[in-house]
Amino acid sequence: MSPLLRLSGVSVSYGPVAAIRDISLEVNEGETVALLGANGAGKTTTLRAATGLAPLMAGQVTFADQDITGWRTYRIVRAGFVHVPQGRAIFADQTVEENLLLGAWSLRDRSRLLALLEREYARFPRLAERRRQLAGTLSGGEQQMLAIARGLMSDPRCIALDEPSLGLAPLLVREVMEAIRQLNASGITVLLVEQLATVALAVSHRAYVLQRGRVVLTGTGAELLASPELVQSYLGVGS
Ligand SMILES: Nc1ncnc2c1ncn2[C@@H]1O[C@H](COP(=O)(O)OP(=O)(O)O)[C@@H](O)[C@H]1O
Numbered sequence: 001m002s003p004l005l006r007l008s009g010v011s012v013s014y015g016p017v018a019a020i021r022d023i024s025l026e027v028n029e030g031e032t033v034a035l036l037g038a039n040g041a042g043k044t045t046t047l048r049a050a051t052g053l054a055p056l057m058a059g060q061v062t063f064a065d066q067d068i069t070g071w072r073t074y075r076i077v078r079a080g081f082v083h084v085p086q087g088r089a090i091f092a093d094q095t096v097e098e099n100l101l102l103g104a105w106s107l108r109d110r111s112r113l114l115a116l117l118e119r120e121y122a123r124f125p126r127l128a129e130r131r132r133q134l135a136g137t138l139s140g141g142e143q144q145m146l147a148i149a150r151g152l153m154s155d156p157r158c159i160a161l162d163e164p165s166l167g168l169a170p171l172l173v174r175e176v177m178e179a180i181r182q183l184n185a186s187g188i189t190v191l192l193v194e195q196l197a198t199v200a201l202a203v204s205h206r207a208y209v210l211q212r213g214r215v216v217l218t219g220t221g222a223e224l225l226a227s228p229e230l231v232q233s234y235l236g237v238g239s
């Protein structure tokens, strides 16, 4: 069976600066795959290239047996692949529910809206309790849950999450990772970008490590976790 998502030889430049070079990776349906690397390694650019937000200089992206290279983002979302950006990008002066409904813009069948909303409220009970509250009044952890739930409102087969742990206290990081583990268990394929390698590996089947825009290491979560010195040498102390 071919992978759900495949990047082959993908390169992206910002002007004269090459951000990622010749990136190849595969994500199989049902997996959680981590994309690890230090700040500036090219993780966000890789996600942006995969979801139509950064133009490719070279390479190809396929999703669900379709060549999606060069597709606009809205089409990729409709095909079942959504990207939750780094920094969450929730609308602080709108309610939790309004934010969630915005995530469903791509739905063609509007009759499914309420069912999807209830599905996310069941998955994230704290969002249900706060559905009429302005999103800006949520805690950092709750805002991250909201950003993820908003992405899930497009009913994706695959969700790419860019540094969901960013700025969260350790206890909240654990909660967010548990939520990711559960959404993967519910059948959604996850591409998880993280700087916190050990945290991400604990919920991932496999991982790719980026360094200066290239894939330098890949393996199962267990393999990479078993070689902390290897991870440390690529990711630095504290990861
Ligand atoms: N909009 C941009 N313009 C110019 N350079 C950028 C831009 N975004 C990222 N870069 C550069 O591309 C490289 C990869 O960045 P990024 O993908 O954001 O890495 P990461 O997400 O791993 O921190 C870095 O050298 C960064 O400085």
Ligand SMILES: [Mg+2]
Residues within 6 Å of the ligand: 043, 044, 045, 086, 162, 163
């Ligand atoms: Mg980034």
